[in-house]
Amino acid sequence: MTTHLLDKGYEPREVEKRWYAYWEEQKLFSAEEKSDRKSYSIVIPPPNVTGVLHMGHALNNVLQDVLCRYRRTRGDNVLWMPGTDHAGIATQNVVEKHLASEGKDRHQLGRERFIETVWEWRKKYGGAIINQLKRLGASCDWDRERFTMDEGLSRAVRKVFVDLYNQGLIYQGHYIINWCVRCHTALADLEVEHEELDGHLYYILYPFPNGEGGVTVATTRPETMLGDTAVAIHPEDDRYAGLAAEAVILPLMEKEIPIIRDPYVDTSFGTGGLKVTPAHDPNDFEIGNRHGLPAVKVIGDDGSMTEAAGRFAGLERFECRKAVVDALEAAGLLRKIEDHPHGVGHCYRCNTVVEPNLSEQWFVKAKPLADKAADAVRKGETKIVPEVWEATYFDWLDNIRDWCISRQIWWGHQIPAWTCGGCDEMTVAMETPAVCPKCGSSDLVQETDVLDTWFSSALWPFSTMGWPDETDLLKTFYPTSVLVTAFDILFFWVARMMMMGIHFMGKIPFEDVYIHAIVRDEDGKKMSKSKGNVIDPLSVMDRYGTDAFRFTLAAFAAQGRDIKMSEQRVEGYRHFINKLWNAARFSLMNMEDAAPTEADLSAARLSLPDRWILSRLHGVMKTDAGALDAYRFNEAASALYQFIWHEFCDWYLEAVKPTLYEEKGAAEKATTLFVLWRTLKDALILLHPFIPFVTEEIWHKLPGVEGSIMTARFPADDPSQPALREDPEAEAHMALVMDVITGIRNIRGEMNIAPSVSLAATVQSPNEAKRKLLAAYRDLIVNLARLSEFEVAPPGDQPPSAAAAVIEDAALFVSLEGIIDFDKEIQRLEKETGKLQKELKGIAKKLSNEDFLDKAPEAVIQKTRDRHESLSEKQQKLQENLNRIRAMVA
RNA sequence: GGGCGGAUAGCUCAGUUGGGAGAGCAUCGGCCUUACAAGCCGAGGGUCACAGGUUCAAGCCCUGUUCCGCCUACCA
Numbered sequence: 001m002t003t004h005l006l007d008k009g010y011e012p013r014e015v016e017k018r019w020y021a022y023w024e025e026q027k028l029f030s031a032e033e034k035s036d037r038k039s040y041s042i043v044i045p046p047p048n049v050t051g052v053l054h055m056g057h058a059l060n061n062v063l064q065d066v067l068c069r070y071r072r073t074r075g076d077n078v079l080w081m082p083g084t085d086h087a088g089i090a091t092q093n094v095v096e097k098h099l100a101s102e103g104k105d106r107h108q109l110g111r112e113r114f115i116e117t118v119w120e121w122r123k124k125y126g127g128a129i130i131n132q133l134k135r136l137g138a139s140c141d142w143d144r145e146r147f148t149m150d151e152g153l154s155r156a157v158r159k160v161f162v163d164l165y166n167q168g169l170i171y172q173g174h175y176i177i178n179w180c181v182r183c184h185t186a187l188a189d190l191e192v193e194h195e196e197l198d199g200h201l202y203y204i205l206y207p208f209p210n211g212e213g214g215v216t217v218a219t220t221r222p223e224t225m226l227g228d229t230a231v232a233i234h235p236e237d238d239r240y241a242g243l244a245a246e247a248v249i250l251p252l253m254e255k256e257i258p259i260i261r262d263p264y265v266d267t268s269f270g271t272g273g274l275k276v277t278p279a280h281d282p283n284d285f286e287i288g289n290r291h292g293l294p295a296v297k298v299i300g301d302d303g304s305m306t307e308a309a310g311r312f313a314g315l316e317r318f319e320c321r322k323a324v325v326d327a328l329e330a331a332g333l334l335r336k337i338e339d340h341p342h343g344v345g346h347c348y349r350c351n352t353v354v355e356p357n358l359s360e361q362w363f364v365k366a367k368p369l370a371d372k373a374a375d376a377v378r379k380g381e382t383k384i385v386p387e388v389w390e391a392t393y394f395d396w397l398d399n400i401r402d403w404c405i406s407r408q409i410w411w412g413h414q415i416p417a418w419t420c421g422g423c424d425e426m427t428v429a430m431e432t433p434a435v436c437p438k439c440g441s442s443d444l445v446q447e448t449d450v451l452d453t454w455f456s457s458a459l460w461p462f463s464t465m466g467w468p469d470e471t472d473l474l475k476t477f478y479p480t481s482v483l484v485t486a487f488d489i490l491f492f493w494v495a496r497m498m499m500m501g502i503h504f505m506g507k508i509p510f511e512d513v514y515i516h517a518i519v520r521d522e523d524g525k526k527m528s529k530s531k532g533n534v535i536d537p538l539s540v541m542d543r544y545g546t547d548a549f550r551f552t553l554a555a556f557a558a559q560g561r562d563i564k565m566s567e568q569r570v571e572g573y574r575h576f577i578n579k580l581w582n583a584a585r586f587s588l589m590n591m592e593d594a595a596p597t598e599a600d601l602s603a604a605r606l607s608l609p610d611r612w613i614l615s616r617l618h619g620v621m622k623t624d625a626g627a628l629d630a631y632r633f634n635e636a637a638s639a640l641y642q643f644i645w646h647e648f649c650d651w652y653l654e655a656v657k658p659t660l661y662e663e664k665g666a667a668e669k670a671t672t673l674f675v676l677w678r679t680l681k682d683a684l685i686l687l688h689p690f691i692p693f694v695t696e697e698i699w700h701k702l703p704g705v706e707g708s709i710m711t712a713r714f715p716a717d718d719p720s721q722p723a724l725r726e727d728p729e730a731e732a733h734m735a736l737v738m739d740v741i742t743g744i745r746n747i748r749g750e751m752n753i754a755p756s757v758s759l760a761a762t763v764q765s766p767n768e769a770k771r772k773l774l775a776a777y778r779d780l781i782v783n784l785a786r787l788s789e790f791e792v793a794p795p796g797d798q799p800p801s802a803a804a805a806v807i808e809d810a811a812l813f814v815s816l817e818g819i820i821d822f823d824k825e826i827q828r829l830e831k832e833t834g835k836l837q838k839e840l841k842g843i844a845k846k847l848s849n850e851d852f853l854d855k856a857p858e859a860v861i862q863k864t865r866d867r868h869e870s871l872s873e874k875q876q877k878l879q880e881n882l883n884r885i886r887a888m889v890a
Numbered sequence: 891g892g893g894c895g896g897a898u899a900g901c902u903c904a905g906u907u908g909g910g911a912g913a914g915c916a917u918c919g920g921c922c923u924u925a926c927a928a929g930c931c932g933a934g935g936g937u938c939a940c941a942g943g944u945u946c947a948a949g950c951c952c953u954g955u956u957c958c959g960c961c962u963a964c965c966a
Contacts, residue, residue, distance in 0.1 A: 009928085176964095194963085201966080219966060266965050274966060283964045343963085356964090392894075392961070399962095487961085518960090555914085556903085562895095562959085564902065572915060575928045586925030634904075638913070653925080742932090748920085749932030755921055786923080839910080846909095851946035860909050860947090867910070 006588060006701060010581040010694060012545030019696045020134060028710045029139045031079035033472040040076040041477035042068060043461050044140060045485050045493070046148065048087035049122055050094045053132035055519035055565055056486060058537040061138050062553045063516055063633060064484045068139055069689035070628050071481075073714040079477045081464050082133070082140035084126065086149040088412040088453040089183050089349045095121050095411070111410050111448075118411050132538060137546055137692050139710075146464045148456040149413070156463035157413045157456045158430055160504060165417075165428045169365045170405075172417075172426075176285040177404050179357035180347040181303030181317075185408040186361050188452060189401060190491055192345040192354050201340035202325065203271065205333045206231055206248035209256060215240075215248055216335055218270035220342055221280075222328070223320040225250070226309045227298035228257055230276040232287060235261040237272045251333045252324065253310055260291050279358045295358055301408075303355065317355070362406035362415060362449065366499070370397040373498035382498065382508045385631050389487060389515045396491050405452045412450030419445050458496035461509035478505060482512040482631075490515065514631045517556075517563045535565055543567075547691035548574035554690050555637040576641060577694055580687070583649050584698040587680050590660045591703055596674040601722045607668065608737070608777060609655035610675040611730035616647050617679050618724035621715050624686050640687055648679065651738065658783055681705060682715040682724070736770070737777050740812060743805040744785040747814045750828050751803060751821065758788035762802075764795045765810035774810075789815075800888075803828070804881040806874040811881075822889045829882040836875045843868045 023029060031041075042064050047057055068080045095118050096106055106114040126147075133140065146153060164170040178187040202222045207214035215231050231248050233240045247256045264287055265274045278288030278295035288295055298309040305312045305320050312320050328334040345354040374397040376382050377390060384390045406415060418427045422441030427433050435442045456463070461480055465473040479501075485494060494513055501509030540549050544567075551573045556563045601614065620643040627636035658664065659672045681702060688695040688709050699709040715724055744761055753759070761781075765771050774781070775792045782790050795811070798804070801820045802813040816825075846852055846864055853861060 006925090008926085217966080221966085264965090269965050276966095281964080281966080283966080286964085342966090388894075395893075395962075558904065566902075568915070569902075571928085575926095578928050579926065582926035582929085584925085589925070630906095632906095638904080642913085649926085650930085654930095745931060746933090750919090752920060755923060755931070843910085846947080849946060853946080855946045856909075863909080 006581065006585040006698070008585075010545070010578055010697075012547065012577075012693065013542075015697045016135075016137070016546050016693045019693055020137065022696075023139065023708065023710060024142070026708060027143075028708055029080070029141050030143065031141050031477070032077050033476055035077040035476065037075060037077040039079070039476050039481075040068070040071040041079040041081065041480040042482055042484065043081040043464060043480055044083060045483075045489070046083045046085040046146075046457065046460065047129045047133075048090055049084040049126040049129070049147070050087060050091050051084075051129045053129055053136070053537050055535060055537055057129070057133070058136060058549070059516060059519050059553045059557065059563065060484060060486065061133055061136055062550045063514070063557060065136070065138050065550075065692075066554060066633060066689040067482065067484070067628070069692060069710070070714075072139075072710060073685055073688065073712060073717075075713060075717055077476070079144075079473075080138075080140045081144055081146070081477075082130070082138070082142060083146035083460075083464060084129065084148070085457055086122075086147065086412065086453060088407060088409055088450060089185065091118060091122075092409050092411040093183065093349060106410065114410055135538065135541060135546065137550065139692075144464070148453070148460075152466065153456060153459070153463045154413055155430075156459050156467055157451065158416050159468050160459060160500065161413075161416055161451070161455075162428055162430055163504070164364065169368065170362060171365065172360065172362050174358065174360050175363070175404075176280075176282045176356050176358055177361050178345060178354045179301065179359070180350065180352055180354055181301065182350050182352040183347060183409065184301060186357075186359065186404055186406060187347060187354065188404045188454075191348045193348050193351075194343040194345055196341055197344045199340050199342050199344070201270070201338040202328075203335035203337070204251065204275075204328055205335055206251060206257075206273075206275070207333070208245040209247055209249055210245070215259065215273040216271040217273040217275040219275055220340060221321070222324045223305070223312075223317055224277045224280045224298065225275055225324065226253060226305070226312060226320075227277045227279050227296040228253075228275045229278060229288065229293045229296060230258050230260045230291065232260050232262045232265050232274040232276050233272055234265040234267045235263060237265070237267045239272055251331060252312075252327055258293075260287075260293075262287050262290065280356055282356055285358065297358055299355055299357065301357070301359075361404050364403040364405055364455075366400045366403050369499035369503055370400040370495070372502045373397055373495055376498060376502060376508045382510060382513060384513045384515065386515065389490065389513075392487070393490060393495060397495055403452075405455050406447075406449040407452055408449055410450065412453060413456060415447040415449050415451060417447040419447070421445060454492055454496060457493055458500040459504075461497055461501055462505050467504070478509070479507050480510045482514055483510040484514045484516065486518055487515050488518065512631075517558075519563045519565050535567065540567065540570055544570045544574045545577060545693075547694045548577050550692075551576065551637060551641075551690050554633045555641070557633040576645065577691060579645055579649060580691075581694060581698070583644065583653060584680060584684075584701070586653060587676055588701055591673060591677060596670065596677045596704070601675075605671060606675065607656075607659065607672065608730060608733055608780065609652055610672055611727050612734040613648065613652040613679050614675060614724055615727035615730050616643060617682055617715070618726055620647075621682070621686060621724065625714070625716070628689075637690055640683075640690065644683060644687070648683065651734075652676075652679070654784060655780055658779070677702070677704065678721070682721075684709060685712045685714060688712075733773060733777070736773065736807070737780055739807045740774065740781055740810075741785045743807055743812045744781075744787070744814055747803045747805060747828075748786075751816065751819075751824060753816075753819065755786060757819075758786055760789035760791075760815040761785065761787050762791040762793060762799060762813045762815070763807075763810050764793050764813070766795055767809055768794075770808075770810065798881070798884060804878065805832075806877045808870060809873060811877050822885055825885055826882065826889070829878055829885070833875060833878050833882060836871060836878070840868065840871050840875060843871065 045060060064080060068078050072078050099105060109117065161170065178192045180187055199220050201218050201220055203216050203218050205214045205216050217231060219225065228250050245259060247258050250257050264283065265272065276284045276287050276293065278285045278293055279297040280299060296308050298306055299317050300306045303317050305315045307313050312323060315323060325334065346352065347354055374394055377384060377393060384393060416428060418433055420436035420439060420441050421443030422436060423439040425436055425438040427437055433444060436444060462474060462478055465471060465478055467474060483494065497509050548570055552570045620639050623639040624636045656672050659668050662669050684695045684699055696709050699705060740763060763774055771792045778790055799813045799815050801817045802815050803825050805812045843864060847868060
């Protein structure tokens with residue numbers, strides 16, 4: 001320990017760097033694989049390896065860090081498992097872009113070389129987000145850091161795939177899926193984002209073969225007509241009841257296609273005629289299956305028209321749309337065009353319009369897994385907080401559809417399925433087979449598709465802990481205590497982890513799921529690069545310090561509402577950090593190098609402010625623990641804020657200054673010093689989870705403590721310290737003293753009397769006990785209200801030139817001999833009585849209501865009566881004073 | 891189309907079994923009081939979106955309306 005004095009201002013940057021390095025060196029984030037202590041574990045939502053820290057990460061990780069640091073102070077064996085996600089499509093896109101800037105593309109490199117390049121890229125840039133998490137103060141067990149493409153996790157992925165395949169829960173099939181023509185891969189339904197666009201509805205006449213009339217169909221995507229293989233009408237549609245024709249001519253393609261009847265057709269939409277394109281629409285695909293229609297793929301995987309599109313072949317799909325419309329127009333078959341806003345699917349990775357496309361893909365049969373995942377929450381095995389999200393969770397799981405897990409990209413877990421060139425047999429296995437188990441041929445070709453990234457992240461809670469091996473880590477930490485995440489990945493990730501966790505571990509992956517808010521900009525808009533409204537957390541930390549930023553996030557994290565981030569708020573909390581710093585600075589200035597000797601904390605030996613602050617410390621400790629245990633971060637943060645600033649600084653420190661300056665004697669100083677030390681020490685421990693850096697810095701200047709504050713125990717759990725307790729008497733006495741002081745200050749302020757002017761005050765109360773109390777705390781009142789004289793007396797003559805206030809049954813007079821402004825005082829009293837009058841009227845009305853007296857609980861009635869009595873007493877006293885002053889003026 | 895959330899002080903938001911409307915910031919007035927002017931002391935400011943209902947009593951419970959935001963959906 002160098003000096004115990006703090007610098008005048010808190011300089012976050014150097015402090016943050018120093019202590020983070022210290023924590024890492026001392027291995028203070030490390031979990032014990034085996035321990036007698038209670039386990040507490042969280043797996044981090046793994047950020048994309050290509051990611052940079054944004055506000056969402058910051059909030060998410062600060063909340064996790066608060067919980068982990070809090071649980072450590074409570075003595076738990078804490079594991080916060082960190083890692084990153086290989087983010088297949090996103091990462092591949094990033095690296096491809098990088099290649100493009102060098103004039104290369106992945107096909108030139110080939111699959112193997114490309115994957116090597118991604119690994120190189122990952123090695124070079126993939127650590128960025130991890131370092132940014134460290135900057136945030138995240139106390140993850142970094143020695144256990146995992147990556148979804150690591151060997152161990154890849155083995156878990158393979159095992160899960162093989163098991164599910166053998167259990168019949170994974171299958172391969174030819175289906176309509178969402179296809180991104182830019183990423184060149186299939187997407188799961190979830191990965192498609194719908195956006196309402198102003199489109200058009202085109203009405204096209206499909207003529208009968210005999211040339212007389214036809215069926216008019218309506219479509220938003222006219223280019224797909226080239227792949228139509230039927231026209232459907234509803235079997236009971238009267239408009240087509242007498243229809244003789246059994247086919248129409250598909251315009252532009254000049255080919256005959258059948259008219260079919262299917263109840264799927266909505267008679268109320270358009271003309272009641274539906275064009276059927278099995279290869280490019282999921283509904284049409286099913287209709288096609290029902291009626292045995294061929295599927296003609298006219299839009300290729302690259303988004304341009306195929307040979308099957310005839311003379312439109314080679315055109316880009318939207319170019320083709322125009323061309324088709326023009327051609328139809330020219331042929332006189334375009335009946336009309338209507339404006340038609342409708343939802344259009346976009347790729348969640350690159351925002352390209354997604355094309356429903358027919359192809360061979362792998363799917364997970366989701367229903368059996370989803371049912372168990374929903375049940376676990378229904379039975380309360382896993383609790384979702386706040387509860388409102390349960391409905392959303394159930395809704396999705398109860399209506400789940402099979403999950404398309406294959407992706408036509410290179411970066412990811414290649415599907416462990418091999419097809420025999422000899423006999424076409426498919427082998428799915430953990431290890432690469434040498435020969436075909438059926439025919440013995442060694443001509444085996446592995447499936448080129450890779451798995452959806454979310455397939456591997458679904459295993460995260462147990463794959464990171466060593467599964468499929470039965471590790472100590474799993475035994476100690478699975479199921480995890482809580483998952484902290486935002487609702488936008490409730491389906492993508494949370495639900496799927498539930499499905500996989502229950503299926504493979506036989507146990508839910510987490511006891512609680514805490515869903516926090518999304519961070520938005522000041523105007524409530526989602527932050528996005530394209531809108532240019534992103535606030536970079538790193539620059540916020542640079543300017544205001546990490547602790548201020550963290551405290552802001554925690555204070556904003558009220559359940560069920562989005563967070564609107566503004567730098568102004570962070571600035572406000574920087575002031576709080578500074579306030580704490582200075583309070584500590586003041587405290588330390590008064591302490592010797594050694595820890596204050598332990599004092600007797602029984603009420604008899606302590607001054608009122610000492611008793612009071614210890615009682616308040618006990619109170620805030622309880623609030624803090626209760627709030628954090630229930631994930632009410634904002635409540636914990638604001639309780640601590642309130643305590644430090646408005647109780648500890650504003651009242652306690654001011655109250656004990658004379659004692660610290662040894663105006664009351666050495667013994668009193670020693671006692672107060674101990675209380676001050678204890679309060680500061682415990683407050684730092686309570687604050688540490690929120691603002692770890694500044695608390696650690698102060699901690700090391702505090703005498704009588706050892707090691708890091710990270711190893712300190714929560715006040716209620718520390719056997720080496722006398723227990724804190726509630727002291728209602730001290731709180732009541734202090735409240736009275738504070739009322740008197742505030743009353744005097746109020747008069748001073750309202751009458752514009754400078755603080756430098758000492759005043760004389762008198763309190764008159766009929767209550768002898770109260771008089772005794774006030775007399776006993778005379779020094780405190782004189783000091784904090786800046787008085788020259790303070791008299792306590794029974795009710796009697798009122799001082800002549802005095803301003804008055806009423807505190808409970810006591811009248812307070814502040815002598816203003818020579819400086820009183822009578823008009824001002826009259827105004828002040830009138831304002832006060834006016835307010836009281838209004839309130840009294842309301843209460844009186846209540847009390848005169850028979851129904852109220854009849855039906856309200858006795859306690860409520862009594863409370864109302866008491867209040868009425870004390871208010872009218874106060875009113876009367878103020879009125880007397882008002883009359884007195886008026887008389888003096890007149 | 892279905893569902894969810896929000897509307898409380900100038901701004902941003904708390905308000906958990908219905909029983910005296912709160913905080914931070916901003917504003918106004920007074921202070922360089924030897925930890926902190928990133929501060930201290932004091933003050934003003936709200937028909938709790940609107941309309942009904944239940945109740946002795948509603949910001950809170952019920953119904954409806956308006957305006958925002960979000961999620962979800964295979965009507966071309």
